[in-house]
Amino acid sequence: MIIDCHGHYTTAPAALQQFRDEQIAGLKTHTDIPLSARTPISDDQIRDSLENAQLKLQRARGTDLTIFSPRASAMAHHIGNETTSLRWTEACNDLIHRVCTLYPQNFVGVCQLPQSPGVPPIRSGAELERCVTQLGFIGCNLNPDPSGGHWDSPPLTDRHWYPLYEKMVELDVPAMVHVSSSCNPNFHATGAHYINADTTAFMQFLTSDLFKDFPTLRFIIPHGGGAVPYHWGRYRGLAQDLKRPPLTQSLLNNVFFDTCVYHLPGIELLTKVIPVDNILFGSEMVGAVRGIDPETGQYFDDTKRYIDALALTDLDRYKIFEGNARRVFPRLAGNT
Amino acid sequence: MIIDCHGHYTTAPAALQQFRDEQIAGLKTHTDIPLSARTPISDDQIRDSLENAQLKLQRARGTDLTIFSPRASAMAHHIGNETTSLRWTEACNDLIHRVCTLYPQNFVGVCQLPQSPGVPPIRSGAELERCVTQLGFIGCNLNPDPSGGHWDSPPLTDRHWYPLYEKMVELDVPAMVHVSSSCNPNFHATGAHYINADTTAFMQFLTSDLFKDFPTLRFIIPHGGGAVPYHWGRYRGLAQDLKRPPLTQSLLNNVFFDTCVYHLPGIELLTKVIPVDNILFGSEMVGAVRGIDPETGQYFDDTKRYIDALALTDLDRYKIFEGNARRVFPRLAGNT
Numbered sequence: 001m002i003i004d005c006h007g008h009y010t011t012a013p014a015a016l017q018q019f020r021d022e023q024i025a026g027l028k029t030h031t032d033i034p035l036s037a038r039t040p041i042s043d044d045q046i047r048d049s050l051e052n053a054q055l056k057l058q059r060a061r062g063t064d065l066t067i068f069s070p071r072a073s074a075m076a077h078h079i080g081n082e083t084t085s086l087r088w089t090e091a092c093n094d095l096i097h098r099v100c101t102l103y104p105q106n107f108v109g110v111c112q113l114p115q116s117p118g119v120p121p122i123r124s125g126a127e128l129e130r131c132v133t134q135l136g137f138i139g140c141n142l143n144p145d146p147s148g149g150h151w152d153s154p155p156l157t158d159r160h161w162y163p164l165y166e167k168m169v170e171l172d173v174p175a176m177v178h179v180s181s182s183c184n185p186n187f188h189a190t191g192a193h194y195i196n197a198d199t200t201a202f203m204q205f206l207t208s209d210l211f212k213d214f215p216t217l218r219f220i221i222p223h224g225g226g227a228v229p230y231h232w233g234r235y236r237g238l239a240q241d242l243k244r245p246p247l248t249q250s251l252l253n254n255v256f257f258d259t260c261v262y263h264l265p266g267i268e269l270l271t272k273v274i275p276v277d278n279i280l281f282g283s284e285m286v287g288a289v290r291g292i293d294p295e296t297g298q299y300f301d302d303t304k305r306y307i308d309a310l311a312l313t314d315l316d317r318y319k320i321f322e323g324n325a326r327r328v329f330p331r332l333a334g335n336t
Numbered sequence: 337m338i339i340d341c342h343g344h345y346t347t348a349p350a351a352l353q354q355f356r357d358e359q360i361a362g363l364k365t366h367t368d369i370p371l372s373a374r375t376p377i378s379d380d381q382i383r384d385s386l387e388n389a390q391l392k393l394q395r396a397r398g399t400d401l402t403i404f405s406p407r408a409s410a411m412a413h414h415i416g417n418e419t420t421s422l423r424w425t426e427a428c429n430d431l432i433h434r435v436c437t438l439y440p441q442n443f444v445g446v447c448q449l450p451q452s453p454g455v456p457p458i459r460s461g462a463e464l465e466r467c468v469t470q471l472g473f474i475g476c477n478l479n480p481d482p483s484g485g486h487w488d489s490p491p492l493t494d495r496h497w498y499p500l501y502e503k504m505v506e507l508d509v510p511a512m513v514h515v516s517s518s519c520n521p522n523f524h525a526t527g528a529h530y531i532n533a534d535t536t537a538f539m540q541f542l543t544s545d546l547f548k549d550f551p552t553l554r555f556i557i558p559h560g561g562g563a564v565p566y567h568w569g570r571y572r573g574l575a576q577d578l579k580r581p582p583l584t585q586s587l588l589n590n591v592f593f594d595t596c597v598y599h600l601p602g603i604e605l606l607t608k609v610i611p612v613d614n615i616l617f618g619s620e621m622v623g624a625v626r627g628i629d630p631e632t633g634q635y636f637d638d639t640k641r642y643i644d645a646l647a648l649t650d651l652d653r654y655k656i657f658e659g660n661a662r663r664v665f666p667r668l669a670g671n672t
C-alpha cells in the first residue's frame with residue numbers, strides 16, 4: 001500500500017470559495033456569515049472535483065491512500081477574527097469528511113485548525129477533537145504563523161502552544177507544521193513562506209526541550225523539511241556548538257519529513273542524510289507545482305517516481321511508502 | 337589561487353565590541369557615541385585576532401584569499417537609528433580596511449552598509465562609495481530585512497531599492513544578500529533567519545523583472561542558496577507555472593550561490609543542479625559552525641574538502657575556486 005501523507009483539497013467545488021468570499025465580504029460590515037449560509041454541494045460535485053484530479057493521479061501514479069486536508073494556502077488564519085476562522089475551518093473540514101466518506105479507500109482526513117492571531121492555540125482543541133472523534137480524522141495541520149508572514153506568535157516550543165499539544169497527545173494525533181498564504185509581500189507563499197516555515201520550525205525544535213516535555217508528540221515537517229536536509233551538516237554542527245544532543249537522539253523520535261521535493265537529486269539527498277525511519281512519502285498533489293518537468297517529461301510533483309528510482313531495500317521502501325505513516329498516524333489503523 | 341568569497345571578521349579585537357556596547361548604552365540616553373570615542377586598536381591586536389583564526393585556517397586548508405566583511409550577525413541594523421547604524425558601520429568597515437592593508441595577500445574587503453529600518457537604501461550609497469573608491473573594497477553585504485526578523489521592508493525587487501542598485505552598477509560591485517541577527521524569537525539567526533532570507537530573496541528575484549531593469553546587477557546568495565538548490569525542481573516548476581522564463585535564462589546571469597553547505601551530500605547536490613558558472617567557493621569561516629564533524633573528523637566549515645572530493649574537471653574546479661569570483665567581483669583584478 002502506498003500512502004501519500006500530504007494532499008490538499010485544492011480542487012474543491014466553487015461553492016466552498018463562494019462561502020469564503022461571502023465571509024470576507026461580510027467582514028467589512030462586521031457580519032459573521034453563519035455556516036448555514038453555505039450553498040449546498042452535491043456528492044456529484046465532490047466526485048467531479050476529484051475524479052479528474054487527485055483520483056486520476058492516484059491511479060496514474062500507482063498510489064493508494066492520500067492523507068487529505070483542506071487547501072493549505074486558503075486557511076488564511078490572518079483573515080477576520082476567531083469566529084471567521086472557526087466557521088471557515090468547519091466548512092473546510094466538513095467537506096474533507098464528505099470526501100473521505102465518499103472514497104474511504106482513497107482518502108483519510110487531516111484537519112485544518114481554527115487558529116487566529118493572538119488567540120490561544122488551545123481554542124483550536126474543540127475542532128481538533130470533533131474532527132478526530134466524530135469525523136475520523138487522524139491528524140491536523142498546525143500553522144506556526146497565523147499572522148500570515150509577520151511571525152508574531154511565540155515559537156512552537158513556547159508554552160503558549162502546550163495546551164494544544166496536550167490535546168494532540170491525548171488524541172494520539174500528529175501535526176504537520178504548515179503555514180498558509182502570506183500577506184507579507186516579502187514572502188511568496190509556496191516558494192518562500194512554506195519552505196521558510198519548515199526550516200524555522202526545525203530550528204525551534206533543535207534549540208528546545210519540547211520533546212522532553214512531550215515525548216510522544218509528533219510533527220511532520222513538509223516540503224522535504226524545508227532547507228534542513230540540504231543543510232544537515234549545518235544543523236548537526238549547530239546542535240553540537242549549542243551543546244545540544246545529537247539530532248538523532250533529540251529530535252528524530254518526534255520529527256519527520258515528507259518527500260515533497262520535486263526533483264530526483266533532492267530526494268536522493270533527503271534519503272541519504274535523513275534516517276529512513278523519518279521519511280514519509282508525500283507529494284502535495286494537487287498543489288504547489290502542477291506542471292510537467294521538461295527535463296523528465298513527468299509531473300514535477302510525481303514524487304513516487306523519484307523514490308522508485310532509488311536503490312532501496314524492500315523494507316526501507318515499505319517504511320517510506322507505508323510503515324512510517326502508520327507509525328506517525330496510529331489512528332490510520334482504525335480507518336484502513 | 338583559491339578565493340573564499342564569504343568570510344566575516346568574527347574574531348575582531350574586543351575594543352570593537354566595547355565601542356558597540358557604549359553605543360547601545362548611549363541609545364538609552366539618546367547620546368550618539370561619535371567614532372572618535374573608539375578605543376584604539378593596535379596593528380598587533382589585529383594580527384593576533386587573525387593569526388590563530390582565519391590565517392591559521394587559510395594555511396591549514398590551503399586557501400589563499402578571503403573576501404572579508406564585518407561580522408554579519410553584529411550588523412544589527414535594527415538597533416538605534418540611522419546615525420547609530422552609520423557610525424557602527426564605519427567602525428566595522430574601517431577595521432576591515434586595516435585587516436586588508438596588513439594582509440593584502442590574504443584579505444580583500446566587502447563592506448557592511450549603514451542600513452536602518454525605514455531609511456531609503458540609497459542612504460547607504462555614500463558609505464558604499466567610500467569603501468569602494470577609498471578603501472579598495474570590492475562588494476557589499478545587503479540586508480533584505482534591516483528590521484531583524486520582522487520583514488517590514490519592501491522586497492528586494494521593489495523600486496525602493498533601485499537607487500542603491502544604480503550605485504552598485506555604477507561602481508561595478510555585487511552584493512551578498514545577507515541578513516543579520518534576529519530580534520524575532522521565531523528565528524534563530526544562523527539556523528533559520530539566514531537560510532530563510534536566502535530562500536526568500538531567490539523567490540523574490542524569480543517573480544520579478546529586476547534583471548531586465550539591471551542586466552549587470554549581481555547578487556551572491558550565501559549559505560549555498562538557502563533551500564533553493566535542494567528544491568531546484570520546485571523552483572523550476574514554479575517559474576514554469578508562473579509563466580516566467582527558465583531560471584537559467586532569467587536569473588543565472590545575475591544570481592550566484594556560495595558553497596557554505598557543511599556536509600558533502602549538500603555540496604554534491606549543489607554542484608549537480610546549479611550550473612558550475614554560478615557557484616563560488618565560500619566557507620563562512622570563522623562563522624556559523626565552529627566545531628569538528630564527528631563523522632569526518634574535520635571542521636564542518638572546511639568546505640574546500642567537500643569540493644576536493646568531487647569529480648570535477650580542472651576548468652570547473654578553477655571556476656568554483658577562482659574564476660567565478662573574478663567574474664562576479666571584477667574589482668578583484670585591481671587588488672590581486
